[in-house]
Each structure stands twice: as structure tokens, then as C-alpha cells.
Amino acid sequence: MTVFLSGGAKNGKSTLAQQLAVKLSGEGKRYYVATMIPTDEEDYDRIRRHVADRAGLGFETVECEKNMLSCLDRADKNGTFLVDSATALLQNALFPREKNYELDLEGAKRCADELIAFLGAVKHAVVVSDYIYADAQRYDEITELYRKSLAGIDRCLAAACDTVIEVTAGNPIVYKGVLPL
Amino acid sequence: MVLIIGGAYQGKLDFAKSTFDLKPADIFTCTGGEIDFSRRCIDHIEEFTYACARSGVDAVAYFQSHREQWRDSILICRDISAGVVPMGADMRSWRQMNGLTCRYLSGEAARVSRIFCGLEERLK
Numbered sequence: 001m002t003v004f005l006s007g008g009a010k011n012g013k014s015t016l017a018q019q020l021a022v023k024l025s026g027e028g029k030r031y032y033v034a035t036m037i038p039t040d041e042e043d044y045d046r047i048r049r050h051v052a053d054r055a056g057l058g059f060e061t062v063e064c065e066k067n068m069l070s071c072l073d074r075a076d077k078n079g080t081f082l083v084d085s086a087t088a089l090l091q092n093a094l095f096p097r098e099k100n101y102e103l104d105l106e107g108a109k110r111c112a113d114e115l116i117a118f119l120g121a122v123k124h125a126v127v128v129s130d131y132i133y134a135d136a137q138r139y140d141e142i143t144e145l146y147r148k149s150l151a152g153i154d155r156c157l158a159a160a161c162d163t164v165i166e167v168t169a170g171n172p173i174v175y176k177g178v179l180p181l
Numbered sequence: 182m183v184l185i186i187g188g189a190y191q192g193k194l195d196f197a198k199s200t201f202d203l204k205p206a207d208i209f210t211c212t213g214g215e216i217d218f219s220r221r222c223i224d225h226i227e228e229f230t231y232a233c234a235r236s237g238v239d240a241v242a243y244f245q246s247h248r249e250q251w252r253d254s255i256l257i258c259r260d261i262s263a264g265v266v267p268m269g270a271d272m273r274s275w276r277q278m279n280g281l282t283c284r285y286l287s288g289e290a291a292r293v294s295r296i297f298c299g300l301e302e303r304l305k
Contacts (some may be wrong), residue, residue, distance in 0.1 A: 006298065136272050137264060148263045
């Protein structure tokens with residue numbers, strides 16, 4: 001089963017995603033796919049917070065900053081994968097580290113295709129994204145491209161996943177499928 | 182009238198096209214302070230409210246005065262209400278005017294749909 005989950009910042013997306021992954025995995029393997037490339041102390045703090053949140057839940061961490069299918073070299077596809085987040089994967093694809101973080105216009109489509117292929121290859125997956133589309137700003141071209149690209153990935157994931165959920169103030173709103181809790 | 186709202190790039194127009202069988206000629210895309218109500222579907226109403234906010238025009242009053250012309254239309258507006266209070270007065274005024282316009286149109290609508298990642302949530 002595949003679940004796509006989005007919502008605003010600090011609304012409880014990661015917490016719910018962990019609960020769903022634990023529930024879906026049953027007695028099987030559960031993997032946390034770490035997607036963020038930390039670049040400063042704030043990033044390391046966030047990683048420490050997320051690691052502490054997951055402590056005791058039995059997740060094995062698989063680092064995968066791009067090409068989602070490559071993490072299956074190090075994990076059993078019959079397990080349950082928590083991917084947090086599509087937002088970080090897009091950032092890594094759109095501004096690749098190996099190209100000195102310069103914009104790669106092909107990155108967004110590649111990221112979407114790899115995620116969809118990954119969802120088709122694994123038994124269970126929960127993918128988290130960020131809802132960054134409802135503020136009163138007029139952004140620069142690059143930021144707007146990032147928002148548009150993430151929305152494109154979100155829509156692909158929402159179309160492909162069995163269940164689609166928006167999390168608001170810790171509460172799930174189910175747009176598609178059923179909440180497997 | 183049908184009101185379709187949602188964040189940027191969520192698939193509001195795609196939803197309108199497939200649900201109401203719209204052709205390109207049926208759609209008016211707002212870019213300023215005038216709306217061609219002869220088209221069945223009015224898209225990007227947030228650009229209309231943006232122009233109104235910048236020129237001091239009351240967007241709700243504009244819709245009220247053209248009420249007969251959009252009673253059977255499909256109106257699409259981006260939700261811009263959920264960020265930090267903008268620093269610029271123009272942006273604050275835009276956000277306020279867009280919110281008031283959505284509330285007014287929502288009250289008048291026979292159906293209100295919010296689009297999230299291409300999926301509909303029926304609010305009314």
C-alpha cells in the first residue's frame with residue numbers, strides 16, 4: 001500500500017507518517033529513507049530531532065538523497081519505506097550537489113519518475129511532502145519554479161498512491177482511499 | 182455558480198476542464214482589473230484581486246455589480262491566505278481583498294470545491 005501525505009509546516013506530518021509506516025509494516029522490515037543533505041547546524045539539529053522522534057519505533061535508516069530506486073540496493077523491497085520528504089528530494093534533484101548546486105531543469109521530472117518507479121517496486125511506502133502553495137507572496141523565478149515543480153511531483157504522487165492525506169493541526173483529511181490506522 | 186479554490190499549481194483549472202468539459206475559448210484568464218464575463222469560466226481571480234488591491238478598487242463590489250453576468254459561471258481563485266502576514270502593504274491589501282472576495286463568492290456559489298494535489302474536496 002502507498003500513502004501520500006502533505007500539509008503545512010509543523011502540522012504533524014512526520015509523526016503521522018511514522019505511525020502509518022509502523023502500522024503498515026506489521027512484523028516486516030521498516031525503513032526510514034533519509035533524503036536531506038545537511039548543510040548547516042540547523043539541519044543537523046533537525047536530523048537529531050527526527051532521529052529522537054523515531055527512537056524505539058524500529059526503523060532502519062537508509063540514506064538516499066536522489067534516485068530513489070538506488071536505495072533498494074541496501075533495503076528489502078518487501079519492507080515498508082517512510083520517505084521524508086519529496087521536498088528534499090526535489091531540492092537535491094533541482095540543485096544537485098555534484099553540479100555545485102546549480103539549477104538542473106531536468107531534475108524535477110527525473111525526481112518524479114524515480115519516485116513513481118520506486119512506489120511501484122516496494123510493498124509499502126509512505127511519502128511526505130510540504131504544502132507551500134497558499135501564501136500571499138510573489139516569488140522570484142527560481143522559487144516559483146521550485147513551487148511549481150514540487151506541486152507537479154505532489155500531483156503525480158497523489159494520482160499514483162492508494163491513499164492521499166492532508167495533515168492539519170495533527171488531524172488527517174483523507175482525499176483518496178482509506179487511512180490505514 | 183461554481184467556485185473552485187485551492188493553492189497554487191494544485192490543478193484547479195485541469196479539474197474545471199475535465200468536470201465541466203471546458204474548451205480554451207470558454208476560459209478567461211484574469212491579468213488585471215477587468216473581467217470578460219461572457220466566458221463560462223473565469224480563471225486566476227487572484228490576479229484580478231491583485232490589480233484591484235493595487236488600484237484601490239473594491240473587488241467584492243465589482244462582483245456584486247456584475248452579479249447577473251456570472252451567476253452560471255465557473256470561477257477559479259487561488260487561496261493565498263495561509264502564509265505569514267506579508268511585509269508589503271500592497272500584499273497585505275491583496276491578501277485581505279482576495280479573502281473577502283472568496284468568502285463573498287463562496288456564499289453565492291451553488292457548489293464550492295477545494296482542489297488539493299489534483300483531488301477535489303467538496304466544501305459546499
